[in-house]
Amino acid sequence: MSSKPSHRAPAVTRVRRTLAFRLTAAYSLAGLLFVLLSTASLYIVLRTELDKSTEQFLADKLHVLRTILQERPNDRDALREEIELETAARRYQQFYIRLLDDHGVPILTTPGMAEQLDVAELIRRTRNHSETSVSMTGVHGRAFRVASATAWAGTSPPRGDTIQIAIDISQEEALLRRYRLWFWAILLASSVLFPLLGYRIARHGIRPVEEIAATARRITSTNLRERIGAEGYPSELASLAGTFNEMLDRIEQSFERISRFSADIAHDLRTPVHNIRGEAEVALARARNVDEYREVIESTLEEAVRLSELIGDLLFLARAESPLTELRRERVNVGTLLNAVRDYYEASASDGGISLVADEGAESVTAELDRALMLRAVSNLVSNAIAHTPNGGKVTLAARAEGTAIRIEVSDTGAGIPAEALPRVFDRFFRVDPSRSATSGGTGLGLAIVQSITTLHGGHAEITSQFGHGACVTLRIPVLATS
Ligand SMILES: Nc1ncnc2c1ncn2[C@@H]1O[C@H](COP(=O)(O)OP(=O)(O)OP(=O)(O)O)[C@@H](O)[C@H]1O
Ligand SMILES: [Mg+2]
Structure with a gap:
């Protein structure tokens, strides 16, 4: 006996561990996936927005220069101001512009451009990407977006100048680099934190199950009183x-x-x-x-x-009670069965001055029943009724079909049963008045047998009684479906 619980304990522990492990793995994976998706999508949005603003900036500049060239092709001051002065005034996001005439001769250049960018390389890289900017690394390793576009000067005939433009995007690149660094740091921290947190949550969730299992293990036939206190459980x-x-x-x-x-x-x-x-x-x-x-x-x-x-x-x-018990069912006329019981008890009923009657309506009721067992059940009921009915009383046997069931009733006008005893009368050995029954020979098994027989037939037995005004026992038995 004592070896049993310890025998089972490892199996329970193994199941618990697996469950905690699975929950932890699920929480961690879900958490990591969420962090991965959110940070990656934020990174993509940031990168796209930065690219877009660079692209817009370049487009704006090209537009301004084109407008000046178109409207005031010979206004060198306006062009110089746009190309040399404005760019020189910037501290962040430095940009450089080079304006070439239709023979490729530079007209104006942002001061210091040649120090930052390899112009030959710029020409080569922007040759095939008209107006769309491309990435390029400067002389000092700085990152640039460069573009080249044709601008028609409003001379007659119109002159096809070339604008080369480059913008320093090193700061954006640094920002994205820092972002990527944070991304990896967060991912690393999450891959440590999520399993720890997940494990704690899983353990917390599983604790009630462990407690239930522990209580179940503690319970033996000698301490069946123990119960699980479920306060605070989900x-x-x-x-x-x-x-x-x-x-x-x-x-x-x-x-x-x-x-x-x-x-x-x-x-x-x-x-x-x-x-x-x-x-x-x-x-x-x-x-x-x-x-x-x-x-x-x-x-x-x-x-x-x-x-x-x-x-x-x-x-x-x-x-x-054995599941192997089988009924010997046969077609039984319930009226005939009740008459047989009445005939058997006729003498003892008249000895006690009791009138024993079988309702005639029962003769039309037939069902597939185990005749011997049903005789025994009804006899037990009649014997009870006669035993508890005084002189001048009446005991009635009746039966009727009721939908898919039949009802057999034995009622009397006798002493009845007190309400508090009613729920127990079908219990084995239960007697309302043990002292009286002991002398009259009752053992308290009669109604338990009636209930067993009814249950074997798939039905159920009920008793109603008003103390002092008789009792009525009803057996409700389903009729077997005939194929
Ligand atoms: N018709 C009835 N009127 C009043 N009391 C009844 C009636 N039928 C049963 N009882 C009460 O229910 C108790 C249980 O009945 P049950 O038939 O199980 O046992 P019993 O008649 O005492 O003994 P047994 O039938 O085994 O000889 C009886 O002792 C009696 O007190
Ligand atoms: Mg009895």
């Missing part, structure tokens, strides 16, 4: 704990019933055996005549009959 696990507790309630009740049942059996077997022994001892205490011996033997036989009936009832109940 609703799913609280309902699991609730279901588990309900199961324990049922097991505890069954255990109690079984131990009460064993105690009752022992008690009910002991009484007749005790009587037999006592009578035998008294009889043997001195010499007796034949009549005295006969009396003792008769009384012993009576006790023996009681004993064998009790054992027979117990055996019947045990067999009825």
